[in-house]
Amino acid sequence: MTESKTLILGCAGHSLTREEVRFYRGECPWGFILFARNISEPEQIRDLVASMRDCVGREDAPVFIDQEGGRVQRLRPPLAPNYPPAAVIGEIYSRDREAGLRAAWLHGRMHAFDLARYGISADCLPVLDVPVEGASDVIGQRAYGSDPDMVARLGRASAEGLMAGGLLPVMKHIPGHGRASSDTHFELPTVHEAFDELRRHDFAPFRALNDLPAAMTAHVVFSAIDPKGPATTSGKVVEEVIRGEIGFDGLLISDDISMKALSGDFGSKAAAILAAGVDIVLHCNGVIEEMTAAASKARALEGEALRRAGRALSVTAHSGEGSEEELRAEFTEYFAAVA
Structure with a gap:
């Protein structure tokens, strides 16, 4: 089996092209990610996921997706219900903490x-960002609220719900x-x-959840720490803040490098x-020329990165617990009042 490389990659369509199959077999990315463009119906999703894993020869190769609820939700009805955004959970918590959790x-x-049920094993959730007045609405209702302690508590509960079902949570950003x-x-x-x-406000939820197994970086410059480089490419932010101040020792994944924030x-x-x-390194848009360039600078997954991976x-080895019918009925009751 080929050694995995430090990559998570997307693909262009509903099934892998011959060029993609050759590329993935040669480069052996550690994992893959799906977007709405890759999704049509149940068997197609399962077949695509299986073919990705077959390319790298690993049945446990993680397949990621952004399935938050609200406007960031790749699987939609009839493949999965529409879910409320995190802000709605925050509203429940504001009225009744136990109910919110x-x-x-x-x-x-x-x-x-x-x-x-489709073979997807990792969800890029929870969102632990804490918006402030005047910020871009790119986070907006994706956040649980504006209080760091509430965000941390609800983020942990969401992550634990995912892990109870054998899904790897990836906290962001x-x-x-x-x-x-x-x-x-x-x-x-x-x-x-x-x-x-x-430290007091923005970093607090990540510090509280620093024991979670995976996190995604922010393409944001923090001038008080490194005025030149965004967190994703700043050794100072990674070592002094993410690994140091926050104390996160889990798997650190970049946000999508095909986003325009990185030059x-x-x-x-x-x-x-x-x-x-x-x-x-995460590359999402499925453009093979871009993936090829990124792969040329990737390396074998080894050492501390391999340990973290x-x-x-190990989270995805859990088979899941609880009756879906009963838990889904309970979920419906919680959200009926705010639907």
């Missing part, structure tokens, strides 16, 4: 039921995207807040990300 756990557990003044899909934002306030060619982006201490995969 249970609703967050159920929210994660429902996603796990939905995704596992570490060390915090809530102050970003622009959408990183299109440009690179700079946050000018003082370090002490970032340079794709090989340079991948090299800078890995040099900064990020474990895995192994710990992350």
Whole structure:
């Protein structure tokens, strides 16, 4: 079996092309990611996931998706129900803390039921960003609320719901995207807040959940830490803040390098990300020329990165617990009042 490389890659369509099959077999990415463009009906999703794993010769190769609820939800009816965004869970929590925590756990557990049936093993959730007034609405209702403690509590409950169903949760966007003044899909934002306030507010949910197995970086510049490089490519942010101040020792995955926030060619982006201490490079849009360039700078998954990846995969070995029918009925009751 070919040694895995420090990559998570997407694909272009509903099935792998011959060129994609050859490329994945040659490069052996550690994992894959699906988007709406890759999804049509149940057997097609299962076949696509199986073919991805077949390319790399690993049945446990993780397959990721962004399934948050609200506007960020790749699987839609009839493949999966439409779910409320995180902000709705925050509203429940504001009225009744125990109910909010249970609703967050159920929210994660429902996603796990939905995704596992298609062979998808990782969900890029929970969102632990804490928005502030005047920030871009790219996070908006994707956040549980504006209180770091509430965000941490609900984020943990959601992650535990996913893990109860054998899904790997990926918290995002570490060390915090809530102050970003622009959408990183299109440009690179700079946050000018003082370090002490970032520590108190933005970093707090990630510090509280620093024991989770995986996290995704923020394409955001924090001028108080590194005025030149976004967190994704900043060794100073990775080592001093993410690994140091926050204390996160799990698998660190870049946000999508095909987003416009990062400058340079794709090989340079991948090299800078890995040099900064990020474990895995994520490329999502399925453009094979871009993936080829990124793969040229990727390396074998080994050492600490391999250890962290192994710990992350151990979560997906869990087969799931609880009656779907009963838990889904309970979930419906929690959200009926705010539907």
